[in-house]
Amino acid sequence: MEFIQFDKVSKSYDGQLILDELDLNVKENSFVTLLGPSGCGKTTTLRLLGGFEKPDSGNIYLNGTDITLLPANLRPINTVFQKYALFPHMTIAENIAFGLKIQKKSQDYINDKIKYALKLVNLDGFENRDIDSLSGGQQQRIAIARAIVNEPKVLLLDEPLGALDLKLRQSMQYELMKLKQELGITFIYVTHDQEEALTMSDTIVVMNQGYIQQIGTPEDIYNEPENAFVADFIGESNIIEGIMIKDELVQFLGVQVPCVDKGFGNMKPVDVVIRPEDVELDQPGKGFMDGIITGCIFKGVHYELDVQCGNWEWMVHTTKYFEVGQQVSLNVIPFNIQIMNKPASEDEEVLKEDDK
Amino acid sequence: MISKLRTRTSFLAGPYALWVLICTVLPLLFILYYALTNDNGHFTLDNFTAIADPIHLKSLWLSFQVAIITTVICLIMAYPAALILHNLKISNKSFVVFLFILPMWMNFMLRILAWQNILSNNGILNNILKFLGLGTIHILYTKSAVILGMVYDFLPYMILPIYNSLSKINDDIVEAAADLGAKWHTILFRITLPLSKDGIISGVIMVFVPSLSSFVVSNLLGGGKVLLIGNVIEQEFTLARNWNLGSGLSIILMIFVLLSMSIMNNEDDAGKGGMPL
Incomplete structure (x- = not known):
């Protein structure tokens, strides 16, 4: 039995289907990120696990126990809300003590726990401050402290860093990872920020329109996206329609290029994904395709180039500067060409269309 | 330039200042003048010390009683009503709120006269009680009738501010409390009530103040037998x-x-x- 298990869970609001027979397993002590655009069902999944919503059908298990109908206040699960949801009429200590007082813990225990939790989130000595006197980042730390003092088995985090600025968000990412190490509990994290997901998680669950698109490690998801949606959502990519001529040979944009993928069958329509950083530029005539630079933008670490080849415009990342109008050729090593099946069913086709 | 603009815009407040002067300040000054003089226009404090007259003290005390009871009943009735309204999971919530407020749009006198009819000895209430074989009650022209009328009149003024303050509480906060293990009564007493305190206080003021000074309700439903301080003042001016x-x-x-x-x-x-x- 898995630690957390969603078994064919469906949920709709106002007749609109948000989750359709979702199956999801989560291992104990993992850091799982639910990643997807807004409206993909990731927050609903989290709310179902937190007990704030009941599924229309299907079951949710925690450690083998059916918790589908268990109300939020009885679940050994705590949540860090996107907008912190601190109690504005209580001090920081009172906020953190809220759950412990309900559990009727002794005052000594509560005081110790408050001290411990504040130390853990780097806010020692903030006990008697007012919520209003804190910055957004500090409020989020208090929200985390308030959740973890209850020693939950699972901590749910609903885009907790969404309201913070970039620098703070990055440092909080590392703090959350450290916290996860120290607590040794399961983290379920919801975000639409792919970089956040890639940085922090053991496992990423990419969702779109109520369906799970791919589950895997950050490396898997980035390097071997299973479909065009995942490829497009995680990082930037060139997604081109092509035909698998035979094993290890694919044709796209009128040229045949060797690749490493097998088992798609002969003359099969496929989607070809090539990351912009995997395209190498060379003298005209040396690569598999010639083109002309139509745009060059400095991005800090790299230049982002647009390369026009016939009707197709490539996105290419290089560290070298190219002038607009310059003639180049493109090269990609076989290993960096990722072949994906075309969506099989009409449903998936629709999803893909919607996404565009 | 800016100071010029400011002079010009502050000039726009003129009509309102004039309004306040004519409709608030001047009448108050007149009342103060009358209060500090006697029939012959001589200065006196007798009109203030007159409150010590046992009849006046009794009326003032009765007014306080009626106002406090009315406020407490309104609060007890309004809070659950506002809570239910707030938790209604319908799209057209504002329409339901509107229904609660609707009686406020009807003439105040008319509503009280309707109660006079309902409560009178041969009124609707007693007819129903008789029909059910429960005998009759004589409630009209008692303190209870006055309180009933005031509660009916002022209830919306209690519901609305409480409802508004409840709407300002983020759903997140209530969910966070449940998430931390709180049952519904803990959430109510430790989260919802303290966070809607502002609404309760403005509701209490909006009900308590008019009940303390009202005389129309006690005139019509008290029938001269319930003499509130408002009635005493009214009679001094009219009779x-x-x-x-x-x-x-x-x-x-x-x-x-x-x-x-x-x-x-x-x-x-x-x-x-x-x-x-």
Whole structure:
């Protein structure tokens, strides 16, 4: 039995289907990120696990126990809300003590726990401050402290860093990872920020329109996206329609290029994904395709180039500067060409269309 | 340039200042003048000290009783109503709120006269009771009838501010409390109630103040038997034609209203500190 298990869970609001027979397993002590655009069902999944919503059908298990109908206040699960949801009429200590007082813990225990939790989130000595006197980042730390003092088995985090600025968000990412190490509990994290997901998680669950698109490690998801949606959502990519001529040979944009993928069958329509950083530029005539630079933008670490080849415009990342109008050729090593099946069913086709 | 603009815009406040002067300041000064003089226009404090008259004291005390009971009943009725309204999971919530407020749009006198009809000895209430074989009750022209009328009249003024303050509480906060293990009653007493305190206080002020000074309800439903301080003042102005005494008592009542309001507001400020651990 898995630690957390969603078994064919469906949920709709106002007749609109948000989750359709979702199956999801989560291992104990993992850091799982639910990643997807807004409206993909990731927050609903989290709310179902937190007990704030009941599924229309299907079951949710925690450690083998059916918790589908268990109300939020009885679940050994705590949540860090996107907008912190601190109690504005209580001090920081009172906020953190809220759950412990309900559990009727002794005052000594509560005081110790408050001290411990504040130390853990780097806010020692903030006990008697007012919520209003804190910055957004500090409020989020208090929200985390308030959740973890209850020693939950699972901590749910609903885009907790969404309201913070970039620098703070990055440092909080590392703090959350450290916290996860120290607590040794399961983290379920919801975000639409792919970089956040890639940085922090053991496992990423990419969702779109109520369906799970791919589950895997950050490396898997980035390097071997299973479909065009995942490829497009995680990082930037060139997604081109092509035909698998035979094993290890694919044709796209009128040229045949060797690749490493097998088992798609002969003359099969496929989607070809090539990351912009995997395209190498060379003298005209040396690569598999010639083109002309139509745009060059400095991005800090790299230049982002647009390369026009016939009707197709490539996105290419290089560290070298190219002038607009310059003639180049493109090269990609076989290993960096990722072949994906075309969506099989009409449903998936629709999803893909919607996404565009 | 900016200061010029400011002079010009502050000039726009002129009509309002004039309004306040004519409709608030001047009448108050007149009342103060009447209160501080006697029939012959000589200075006196008798109109203030007249509150010590046992009849007036009794009326003032009765007014306080009626106002406090009315406020408490309104609060007890309004809070659950506002809570239910707030938790309604329908799209057209504002329409339901509108239904609650609707009686406020009907003429005040008309509503009280309707109650007179319902409560009278041969009225609708007693007919129903008779029909059910429960005998009759004589409630009209008693303190209970006055309180009933006031509760009916002022209830929306209690519901609305409480409803508004409940709407301002983020759903997140209530969910966070449940997430931390709180059952519904813990959420109600430790989260919802303290966070809707502002609404409760403005509701209490909006009901308490008019119930303390009202005389129409007690006239129609008290039938002269329930003599509130408002009735005493009204009679001084109309029947006794003693404007001086009426003004004096009015100012005393105003002082009591201001006192009660400042006590309430202090309570409000103290509320920000949160509750003890």
